Amino acid sequence: MSDSSGLIKDLLDRQVNPVRQKCSFTQIKESMSEEERKAVENAESSIRSDTGNGRAKAFSCTWLSDVLTKHGHAISASTISRHMTGRCGCE
Numbered sequence: 001m002s003d004s005s006g007l008i009k010d011l012l013d014r015q016v017n018p019v020r021q022k023c024s025f026t027q028i029k030e031s032m033s034e035e036e037r038k039a040v041e042n043a044e045s046s047i048r049s050d051t052g053n054g055r056a057k058a059f060s061c062t063w064l065s066d067v068l069t070k071h072g073h074a075i076s077a078s079t080i081s082r083h084m085t086g087r088c089g090c091e
Helices: 004-012 024-030 034-049 061-070 077-084
Strands: none
Touching: 024 034, 024 077, 034 061, 034 077, 061 077
């Protein structure tokens, strides 16, 4: 039997860790050479500026995830998306 009052207390008294952790996308970029990092940053810019929708979108977080994973940097499109929209631990 669990202590429901402990559960309730933990849910109500959320402690926020003031130390932000870098997301895995940033960690991957930091492990790259300067040239590779610049290429990834250019890819991010291409994703932001691509106005296509659905299949008409040439550059996407899924595309970048596929390319990075192909080259040994396993990362999901959702992690990249969270980073690019400022919803990750980096911000």
